[in-house]
Amino acid sequence: MTGESSGEIPLLSFVKDSVHGPVLEEELPERTVVLGIGNVLLSDEGVGVHAIKALAQRYEETKQVEIVDGGTAGMELLPLLEGAHHLIVVDAIRCGQPPASIVRLEGEQVPAYFKTKLSPHQVGLSDVLAALAFKGTIPGQVVLIGVQPVKLSLGMDLSPEVNARLEEVVSMVQAELAKLQCRPAISQNLR
Amino acid sequence: MTTRITIDPVTRIEGHLRIDVEVENGKIARSWASGQMWRGIEKIVLDRDPRDAWTILQRICGVCTAVHAICSVRAVEDALKLEVPLNAQYIRNMMLTAHAIQDHIVHFYQLSALDWVDVESALKANPSRAAHFAESHSDWEGNSYAVMAHTQERLKAFIGSGQLGVFTNGYWGHSQMKLSPEINLMAVAHYLQALEVQRCSAKIVGTLGAKTPHIQNLAVGGVSNPIATDSEGVLTIEKLMQIKEQIDMIGAFLHNCYFVDVAAIAAYYPEWLRMGAGVNDFLSTSDIPIDTKGTRFMSPGGYILGGDLSTFRPISRFGDTYFTGGVAESVKHAWYTYNKGAGELPPWKGETTPAYTEFQDDGKYSWVKAPTFYGKPAQVGPVAAVLAGVAAGDRKTISYLDRLNEKMSALSAEKIEPSALNSTVGRHAARVIRACLSYEYLKANWQLLMDNIGKGDMTTFNQPIFPKGTMMGVGQEEAPRGLLSHWVVIRDGRIANYQAVVPSTWLAAPKNDKEQLASYDVALLGTPVADPARPLEALRTIHSFDPCLACAVHLTDVERKTDIQVTAL
Numbered sequence: 001m002t003g004e005s006s007g008e009i010p011l012l013s014f015v016k017d018s019v020h021g022p023v024l025e026e027e028l029p030e031r032t033v034v035l036g037i038g039n040v041l042l043s044d045e046g047v048g049v050h051a052i053k054a055l056a057q058r059y060e061e062t063k064q065v066e067i068v069d070g071g072t073a074g075m076e077l078l079p080l081l082e083g084a085h086h087l088i089v090v091d092a093i094r095c096g097q098p099p100a101s102i103v104r105l106e107g108e109q110v111p112a113y114f115k116t117k118l119s120p121h122q123v124g125l126s127d128v129l130a131a132l133a134f135k136g137t138i139p140g141q142v143v144l145i146g147v148q149p150v151k152l153s154l155g156m157d158l159s160p161e162v163n164a165r166l167e168e169v170v171s172m173v174q175a176e177l178a179k180l181q182c183r184p185a186i187s188q189n190l191r
Numbered sequence: 192m193t194t195r196i197t198i199d200p201v202t203r204i205e206g207h208l209r210i211d212v213e214v215e216n217g218k219i220a221r222s223w224a225s226g227q228m229w230r231g232i233e234k235i236v237l238d239r240d241p242r243d244a245w246t247i248l249q250r251i252c253g254v255c256t257a258v259h260a261i262c263s264v265r266a267v268e269d270a271l272k273l274e275v276p277l278n279a280q281y282i283r284n285m286m287l288t289a290h291a292i293q294d295h296i297v298h299f300y301q302l303s304a305l306d307w308v309d310v311e312s313a314l315k316a317n318p319s320r321a322a323h324f325a326e327s328h329s330d331w332e333g334n335s336y337a338v339m340a341h342t343q344e345r346l347k348a349f350i351g352s353g354q355l356g357v358f359t360n361g362y363w364g365h366s367q368m369k370l371s372p373e374i375n376l377m378a379v380a381h382y383l384q385a386l387e388v389q390r391c392s393a394k395i396v397g398t399l400g401a402k403t404p405h406i407q408n409l410a411v412g413g414v415s416n417p418i419a420t421d422s423e424g425v426l427t428i429e430k431l432m433q434i435k436e437q438i439d440m441i442g443a444f445l446h447n448c449y450f451v452d453v454a455a456i457a458a459y460y461p462e463w464l465r466m467g468a469g470v471n472d473f474l475s476t477s478d479i480p481i482d483t484k485g486t487r488f489m490s491p492g493g494y495i496l497g498g499d500l501s502t503f504r505p506i507s508r509f510g511d512t513y514f515t516g517g518v519a520e521s522v523k524h525a526w527y528t529y530n531k532g533a534g535e536l537p538p539w540k541g542e543t544t545p546a547y548t549e550f551q552d553d554g555k556y557s558w559v560k561a562p563t564f565y566g567k568p569a570q571v572g573p574v575a576a577v578l579a580g581v582a583a584g585d586r587k588t589i590s591y592l593d594r595l596n597e598k599m600s601a602l603s604a605e606k607i608e609p610s611a612l613n614s615t616v617g618r619h620a621a622r623v624i625r626a627c628l629s630y631e632y633l634k635a636n637w638q639l640l641m642d643n644i645g646k647g648d649m650t651t652f653n654q655p656i657f658p659k660g661t662m663m664g665v666g667q668e669e670a671p672r673g674l675l676s677h678w679v680v681i682r683d684g685r686i687a688n689y690q691a692v693v694p695s696t697w698l699a700a701p702k703n704d705k706e707q708l709a710s711y712d713v714a715l716l717g718t719p720v721a722d723p724a725r726p727l728e729a730l731r732t733i734h735s736f737d738p739c740l741a742c743a744v745h746l747t748d749v750e751r752k753t754d755i756q757v758t759a760l
Contacts, residue, residue: 134349136345
């Protein structure tokens with residue numbers, strides 16, 4: 001569905017032109033968004049944000065790969081996700097698994113996951129995805145890397161258990177990016 | 192016969208609001224609004240550097256990041272009596288108003304419209320008649336036959352693919368849905384257009400704030416945007432011209448689309464101008480400061496008692512003692528305990544000590560505290576702000592209310608008197624007026640910034656100095672959902688206490704010490720409920736307040752049951 005221009009509503013051309021500038025089709029890169037969501041004030045609830053921050057320290061963003069700290073935002077995420085070809089979400093997920101478990105959902109499983117309310121901020125993201133689906137600009141492929149939280153109490157640090165698996169979460173995101181053949185540039189900090 | 196209905200969660204956005212109502216003879220007879228997550232975010236900033244608080248507190252809520260961030264720096268600046276350079280005020284004002292416009296648009300189209308618009312019915316519409324209707328009431332460019340026909344096709348494909356379920360809480364085919372298929376189709380077209388336009392606002396906040404959804408450019412004492420007329424990477428004239436383009440696009444949509452749609456909803460659902468009245472005392476604050484001290488404002492605010500505009504008393508400056516002396520919070524029915532036992536506490540002396548019990552109808556039942564103004568609950572929000580504007584004789588506010596009535600007169604004999612704003616549909620009317628006012632303020636602050644830069648003033652920051660000893664400050668803000676205040680106590684340069692009294696706290700509060708109800712409960716009483724299994728009427732009223740409890744309360748530890756199977760790796 002992604003990238004189809006025929007399905008777009010033929011109006012508000014002025015918005016499109018001025019916001020984005022006229023873009024030629026061949027110039028459009030395959031765009032992947034890595035979105036970390038969660039509340040960093042509630043310890044493991046923020047694991048998604050911690051993970052993408054770790055990822056962002058290693059990689060520079062490019063036109064192909066954007067790394068987004070979504071926090072607990074709702075509709076504000078819409079312009080960031082719109083027209084992305086691939087979306088990788090990292091989030092805390094309460095799925096009845098042992099503490100600090102990591103799960104991977106993809107395809108049909110992801111909307112199913114978002115319809116159930118496993119974490120407080122999903123209502124926002126599910127509405128964003130619904131709106132994008134309605135517009136016909138939902139990312140073609142959505143993968144979710146989830147971590148079962150250990151601790152959700154007030155605090156800005158991850159629990160030791162989840163922290164110990166953070167590296168694994170980051171590696172899984174890197175593996176997803178590799179599968180998509182997109183490799184963000186190595187960060188200047190590490191060069 | 193009494194039927195108990197529990198709606199949990201109510202919100203289409205973040206937060207865990209629960210509503211319990213008892214329906215007797217088809218009407219709501221008792222109501223308990225409650226927050227089912229623990230509040231206590233403020234504790235996280237204790238003993239921290241007050242200059243850092245805003246970066247943490249903007250994480251209270253994913254929707255209102257910039258709103259909390261700016262309120263937090265205002266609180267610290269008030270404590271220090273620190274003046275804010277004009278450029279910084281203008282830049283902050285632009286971020287606040289751009290955000291407010293986005294929030295209002297999203298609230299109406301994405302979060303509330305589906306309570307009034309039957310999406311499935313739009314399939315039956317005649318696109319040509321829909322376009323004719325829309326074009327006869329506005330010259331909005333997105334009303335053509337091509338748009339209506341295309342929207343209907345897209346909707347067909349979408350419903351055909353079985354994805355409609357992703358819209359939460361849609362009550363298609365409910366007996367209380369009253370718009371014709373054509374108006375429903377028009378509304379669906381505008382729903383999609385609103386998605387396009389709201390990102391103009393996001394772009395303004397992003398350009399000024401360096402990043403969305405979490406802005407980076409604030410500082411206690413100003414903003415960190417260096418201004419230059421030539422160099423790249425700072426706030427240049429070129430960037431400001433791009434912002435102006437976005438402002439103009441937003442204006443066209445607000446005036447020709449949003450404004451007309453609200454008039455249509457009010458015209459076709461006039462009974463909802465007489466239902467859903469909340470608390471009849473109103474509290475708002477002056478905002479959009481245009482001097483360095485926070486004493487001159489574009490947006491008037493204050494207190495109105497008993498809905499009588501002649502009682503209006505302005506809150507005329509940041510840190511106004513009339514305001515700071517009036518606010519206190521009760522926890523008699525909230526899951527907290529105070530050291531001194533019973534009674535209310537002013538926010539500067541506020542305590543956040545949890546004391547959970549079960550949900551007790553007559554005892555404690557909510558994580559939301561109950562704020563009062565001089566001992567009484569107050570309704571905050573766009574209605575309070577618009578009424579303050581009318582009471583203060585603000586020309587712009589009055590003119591937008593008149594224009595809304597003009598639009599209405601083409602559709603219906605109904606008129607929206609100021610008193611009718613305190614109703615379910617009245618809140619949408621007040622909100623579109625506030626959206627248009629925010630646009631006026633945005634445009635005006637853009638011009639003020641340009642002019643001030645033109646005079647050669649590039650200052651954006653005053654250095655804060657923290658003396659030894661204890662000082663208190665309040666940050667006030669007329670946020671999209673209403674009055675927001677952050678209260679800080681600073682001791683020897685560290686935060687000793689911090690409390691946020693947020694709009695949803697005023698509205699969704701449990702009963703206070705005097706057993707008085709807050710606005711959600713007051714508004715629900717007497718509301719008819721046609722079908723207890725699908726309590727659309729209750730949702731219309733609650734959604735009209737735009738409930739967002741993310742900042743009022745927080746944290747859930749409930750393991751929710753789920754049908755999906757997942758495997759640990």
